[in-house]
Amino acid sequence: MIIRTLTDARASDRNVSAPGWESARLLLKDDGMGFSFHITTIQAGAELPMHYKNHQESVYCISGEGSIEDLATGQVHDIRPGTMYALNLNDRHILRGRTEMVMACVFNPPVTGREVHDETGAYPADRAA
Amino acid sequence: MIIRTLTDARASDRNVSAPGWESARLLLKDDGMGFSFHITTIQAGAELPMHYKNHQESVYCISGEGSIEDLATGQVHDIRPGTMYALNLNDRHILRGRTEMVMACVFNPPVTGREVHDETGAYPADRAA
Numbered sequence: 001m002i003i004r005t006l007t008d009a010r011a012s013d014r015n016v017s018a019p020g021w022e023s024a025r026l027l028l029k030d031d032g033m034g035f036s037f038h039i040t041t042i043q044a045g046a047e048l049p050m051h052y053k054n055h056q057e058s059v060y061c062i063s064g065e066g067s068i069e070d071l072a073t074g075q076v077h078d079i080r081p082g083t084m085y086a087l088n089l090n091d092r093h094i095l096r097g098r099t100e101m102v103m104a105c106v107f108n109p110p111v112t113g114r115e116v117h118d119e120t121g122a123y124p125a126d127r128a129a
Numbered sequence: 130m131i132i133r134t135l136t137d138a139r140a141s142d143r144n145v146s147a148p149g150w151e152s153a154r155l156l157l158k159d160d161g162m163g164f165s166f167h168i169t170t171i172q173a174g175a176e177l178p179m180h181y182k183n184h185q186e187s188v189y190c191i192s193g194e195g196s197i198e199d200l201a202t203g204q205v206h207d208i209r210p211g212t213m214y215a216l217n218l219n220d221r222h223i224l225r226g227r228t229e230m231v232m233a234c235v236f237n238p239p240v241t242g243r244e245v246h247d248e249t250g251a252y253p254a255d256r257a258a
Contacts, residue, residue: 001197001199001201001206001214001215001216001217001218001220001222002213002214002215002217003197003206003212003213003214004212004213004215005209005211005212005213006211006212006213007211026187026189026213027187027213027215031215031217032217033185033187033215033217033235033237034163034164034185034237035163035164035187035235035237037187037189037213037215037235039189039211056162056163058155058156058162058164058166060155060166060168060233062191062233068130068132070130072130077130077132080134082134082135082136082168083132083133083134083135084131084132084133084134084135084155084156084166085130085131085132086130086131086133086156086160086162086166087130088130088131088160088161088162089130091130093130104189104191104233106162106164106166106235108162108163108164
């Protein structure tokens, strides 16, 4: 059994950040769960184009408000507490925070822990997988 | 891209309940994400012995307070907002809610959607997997 807290993760090298967001990775590939689990904070006003070509991701909004734009269709979906989106088709998207948003994120395959988005908005594939 | 809300899931057959808990399954096996994602509410005073022999599960506490007892060691760990536990060893445990707790749960392999705990505290294996 693994027990971890957000407070501890935020104070450790499990926390990564980049302009507009930071993410505390509570579970990573090494934990052997077959997915990774992150609590990610999106800053108010952030506008983040992303494209996880190598991962499927689900995101559940715990707090805050914003939107996600599906770049395949142009549709914009509101995000509020209780909204979940899942990028089942590795969907290219833009995430926007109207306020600060706290999100529970699951990645399959799990991320290894030190990825940041590359120039295409993707996380690199895990070559060791 | 899949968009779902907790409110809609709770009002649909994605919601299942049993004494002491209810769970809204926002992602199930059919969604093809390789995991399932549930928002589970544990009632105040609930005491739930569980043993997921066929699934690994991580649980993140969004709100409320309680504890988890690891039956292999006898250790009891407090659960508060921001605490995560992961049953990486299919750990037998007892979950207790001091208050109502709202938890974000991830299962690997994904559950199919209509499981309830059997007499051993497990979800049955997905024979079609």
